[in-house]
Amino acid sequence: MKPETLAIHSGNLYKSATGDVTPPISLSTTFLRDEQGGYPGGHMYSRVSNPNRTALEKVLSELEHGEDACTFSSGNAAGMSIFQALKPGSHIIAPDDMYWGFKKQLQSIFEYTLEFDFIDLTKTEEIEAFLKPNTVMIWAESPSNPLLKITDIPAIAAITRKHNLIFACDSTFASPCLQNPIQLGADIVMHSSTKYIGGHSDVLGGALITSKRNEYWEKIRNIQQIGGAVPSPFDCYLLLRSIKTLSYRMQGHCHNGMALALFLEKHPKIETVYYPGLNTHPLHKIAAAQMTGFGGMLSILVKGGVTEAKKVVNSVKIFAQATSLGGVESLIEHRASVEGPDTKTPQNLIRISAGLEHIDDLISDLEQALN
Numbered sequence: 001m002k003p004e005t006l007a008i009h010s011g012n013l014y015k016s017a018t019g020d021v022t023p024p025i026s027l028s029t030t031f032l033r034d035e036q037g038g039y040p041g042g043h044m045y046s047r048v049s050n051p052n053r054t055a056l057e058k059v060l061s062e063l064e065h066g067e068d069a070c071t072f073s074s075g076n077a078a079g080m081s082i083f084q085a086l087k088p089g090s091h092i093i094a095p096d097d098m099y100w101g102f103k104k105q106l107q108s109i110f111e112y113t114l115e116f117d118f119i120d121l122t123k124t125e126e127i128e129a130f131l132k133p134n135t136v137m138i139w140a141e142s143p144s145n146p147l148l149k150i151t152d153i154p155a156i157a158a159i160t161r162k163h164n165l166i167f168a169c170d171s172t173f174a175s176p177c178l179q180n181p182i183q184l185g186a187d188i189v190m191h192s193s194t195k196y197i198g199g200h201s202d203v204l205g206g207a208l209i210t211s212k213r214n215e216y217w218e219k220i221r222n223i224q225q226i227g228g229a230v231p232s233p234f235d236c237y238l239l240l241r242s243i244k245t246l247s248y249r250m251q252g253h254c255h256n257g258m259a260l261a262l263f264l265e266k267h268p269k270i271e272t273v274y275y276p277g278l279n280t281h282p283l284h285k286i287a288a289a290q291m292t293g294f295g296g297m298l299s300i301l302v303k304g305g306v307t308e309a310k311k312v313v314n315s316v317k318i319f320a321q322a323t324s325l326g327g328v329e330s331l332i333e334h335r336a337s338v339e340g341p342d343t344k345t346p347q348n349l350i351r352i353s354a355g356l357e358h359i360d361d362l363i364s365d366l367e368q369a370l371n
């Protein structure tokens with residue numbers, strides 16, 4: 001089945017006695033045993049598994065062409081279990097512009113147990129020089145936050161295969177509809193489902209999808225079930241509901257993202273536009289080869305520095321000035337002030353998440369704010 005069809009049908013695992021077309025929210029924390037002590041419904045206790053979560057994991061794993069998926073209570077919890085499943089002393093190579101929450105995890109939670117180097121992963125020919133005898137993983141993020149850098153996923157996969165490393169890829173900005181890292185050679189795909197997968201800025205969640213159920217994956221499943229950072233049945237229900245429209249929402253985000261990028265690129269008050277769909281993006285060709293659309297995320301540098309940038313985010317009327325991304329409503333933020341004093345993000349950078357409002361309204365809002 002094609003993704004649009006999978007998204008709608010593959011999570012309908014529930015056999016209803018009352019003929020429900022849509023699965024109910026299964027709130028029970030515990031499940032009945034039979035006389036032999038088994039679990040005829042397939043579930044024992046809802047931290048371990050729950051019907052809504054099982055359905056969500058099935059859809060996500062099929063959309064990403066994986067063998068299995070684990071969902072978590074947040075994207076950060078999903079990413080953290082990837083690091084927790086590694087042996088102490090392991091060395092990880094991660095991008096210099098890695099999602100700041102994961103960089104913080106490595107530096108503050110795993111500082112005594114893991115080694116890591118943050119490098120420019122877009123320079124694929126230089127990566128092998130950073131490998132050490134204890135390197136076990138390359139972590140990529142594409143497109144990246146907030147500079148929309150593109151990592152050549154097949155090129156990284158060639159390196160990880162040659163050196164027998166795990167290749168994990170944060171594909172949050174692309175969603176499972178625009179990019180499938182496992183098909184491009186990754187071992188594990190990570191999503192913050194808080195973003196496009198949820199799509200309505202009302203549920204926090206994270207997901208990992210694996211290309212194969214191996215020993216490393218079993219460790220991650222164990223961390224999910226025993227660590228316990230699991231999503232609630234209601235969270236899973238909301239995400240399943242959102243996924244049904246994901247393909248169509250992504251088409252709208254891509255359309256509006258591209259139109260905003262083209263408008264802003266010509267605007268005299270804008271210094272630079274970072275959007276992988278533009279021909280002027282230095283890695284546009286790689287993006288076009290590995291993505292089916294360029295998404296709704298873009299960043300701009302405003303002429304006049306931090307004062308001008310803050311003026312713009314304070315002058316919009318339709319865009320909400322807030323962090324996060326991927327919802328139906330357009331968001332705008334002065335990124336450096338979100339990331340704090342030690343950020344490398346340029347002070348005149350504004351990050352935009354193009355929502356699903358009419359593009360004419362979004363353009364006129366930015367036009368008035370820039371003027």
Ligand SMILES: *Cc1c(COP(=O)(O)O)cnc(C)c1O
Pocket residue numbers: 074075076077099101141145170172173192193194195204205206
């Ligand atoms: C938001 C985000 C995360 C973290 O997800 P949470 O759901 O906020 O915990 C990780 N990676 C990227 C690229 C993100 O945008």
